[in-house]
Amino acid sequence: MRGVVWLRRDLRLQDQPALTAAFADCDDVIPLFVFDDSLLRARQFGSPCVTFMVTCLAELTGALAARGLALQWRRGNQIEEVLRFVADVKADAVYWNRDYEPGAIERDRKVQQALMTRGVVVHTFKDHVVFEAEEIRGSTGDPLQRYSAYRARWWTKWHAATPPLLSLPVRLRAQRADGSSPRIALPTVEDLGYQTVPLSITPGEKEAQRRLRWFLDGPIHTYVEGRNLPAIDGTSKLSPHFRFGTLSVRTAVHAAVGTLATGGRRSRRDVLAWIDELIWREFFQQVLSSFPQVASGPFRSKDGLPRPRPAGSELNRLYAAWCEGRTGYPLVDAGMRQLNRTGWMHNRVRMVVASFLIKDLRIDWQSGERYFMRQLMDADLAANNGNWQWAAATGTDSMPGYRIFNPLLQSRKFDPEGAYIRQWVPELATVPTDRIHAPHLMTCEEQALAGCRIGTDYPSPIVDHRQAREEYLALGKQEVTA
DNA sequence: TGAAATGTTGGGGCG
DNA sequence: ACGCCCCAACATTTC
Numbered sequence: 452m453r454g455v456v457w458l459r460r461d462l463r464l465q466d467q468p469a470l471t472a473a474f475a476d477c478d479d480v481i482p483l484f485v486f487d488d489s490l491l492r493a494r495q496f497g498s499p500c501v502t503f504m505v506t507c508l509a510e511l512t513g514a515l516a517a518r519g520l521a522l523q524w525r526r527g528n529q530i531e532e533v534l535r536f537v538a539d540v541k542a543d544a545v546y547w548n549r550d551y552e553p554g555a556i557e558r559d560r561k562v563q564q565a566l567m568t569r570g571v572v573v574h575t576f577k578d579h580v581v582f583e584a585e586e587i588r589g590s591t592g593d594p595l596q597r598y599s600a601y602r603a604r605w606w607t608k609w610h611a612a613t614p615p616l617l618s619l620p621v622r623l624r625a626q627r628a629d630g631s632s633p634r635i636a637l638p639t640v641e642d643l644g645y646q647t648v649p650l651s652i653t654p655g656e657k658e659a660q661r662r663l664r665w666f667l668d669g670p671i672h673t674y675v676e677g678r679n680l681p682a683i684d685g686t687s688k689l690s691p692h693f694r695f696g697t698l699s700v701r702t703a704v705h706a707a708v709g710t711l712a713t714g715g716r717r718s719r720r721d722v723l724a725w726i727d728e729l730i731w732r733e734f735f736q737q738v739l740s741s742f743p744q745v746a747s748g749p750f751r752s753k754d755g756l757p758r759p760r761p762a763g764s765e766l767n768r769l770y771a772a773w774c775e776g777r778t779g780y781p782l783v784d785a786g787m788r789q790l791n792r793t794g795w796m797h798n799r800v801r802m803v804v805a806s807f808l809i810k811d812l813r814i815d816w817q818s819g820e821r822y823f824m825r826q827l828m829d830a831d832l833a834a835n836n837g838n839w840q841w842a843a844a845t846g847t848d849s850m851p852g853y854r855i856f857n858p859l860l861q862s863r864k865f866d867p868e869g870a871y872i873r874q875w876v877p878e879l880a881t882v883p884t885d886r887i888h889a890p891h892l893m894t895c896e897e898q899a900l901a902g903c904r905i906g907t908d909y910p911s912p913i914v915d916h917r918q919a920r921e922e923y924l925a926l927g928k929q930e931v932t933a
Numbered sequence: 934t935g936a937a938a939t940g941t942t943g944g945g946g947c948g
Numbered sequence: 949a950c951g952c953c954c955c956a957a958c959a960t961t962t963c
Contacts, residue, residue, distance in 0.1 A: 851963090852963095853962085853963045854963090855963090924963060927963090928963090
């Protein structure tokens, strides 16, 4: 029997349900990846994301080749290419891991339908999450909209039905050393119409496993404090690996739960706080799969929320300043420049820049969502959309609309020495610590001494936070009474 | 997974 | 010694 494994966001060998099932059923297994032209042309994703994906695929190609398997790839319309490939190789069955994005669900439905009419068996699997939306429901059977309720059910489910880890198929265990195994050249990032960029997070399954071990051996045990400090390497930075499936989320949760037994009580809350982040990720996956309309707009009505700034040159000016990291608020600018330079931003800072865009600049949160998708190498529709809706107070379980981050206080609290700011905003590197969070308050003498002229070397604040905050709250009130 | 405004308390300076 | 005021520190409420 011949089976095709259609790879998508599951670029690994370990704990890989579709791959494992194919090897259990078939004597001939062909892994396939399809580069989707319309997706590539739409430019929803940027070069960091595409570079990460292509590099992961290259590593996977090598890992498969070492085991005597040639990863096949096609480029074009995914539906057509998969159907054509399956017909060409005369496969009996096709295996894939499920994807919960509305577009992917529609695509997979069409492929499955077409394959079934041709007598090809389709097997799909849960892979991207620990629990799918249908597995975590409230007492009424409806999807849970509050994170706290979702988390409680998630843990109940975990204890009642812990998903096991899959062992590597026997035929993937032995590596061939003869070097005669087939190896097919992948398209380069440039072939796909993007630029190869240096990545701040190393792609590939091997690296994902290494990083997970490193994180569980150290930073996770001080995670509650450490995750809020953007100047230190205190977070797992596994988001792109979960995005492309170079690490199984079940592997991660099992490993983290495993450290609960050995670690002290002090680190227990830290480990649970990290698992919380993984549950947030599943929560947002579940929101997207239960309410697919969130992908294109706010989940709840915008009552009580100020109308975004109207289109015009003022909006363009403010939006460009935010994108390029020259708002005059050092922490915001540091975050945006980290994003632009590395394709990743520390999560604490993501919240700060999101609040700043929405509340201080009064710009539509979907502009921020789109910008993040284009810049982030961990660009994931469910997580990105969920977090932006959270920040904008339009989501299922959102931050209240009146909760406005003060960029100055956040800066002093979470980057007290200004190390993060100095790293990403070099023109502020020599500004003394007591001025680094609000450099525009420097006197002329201080500016000369620091070698940083405000308005020339570094911008003065593009909006006054206090004033912007009051305007935002006042406009919100208007929307309620209107 | 806020921040600002407002309220309360208690110590110390001082007339 | 006493009351008064100031204000820091903390708690509560409001947006």
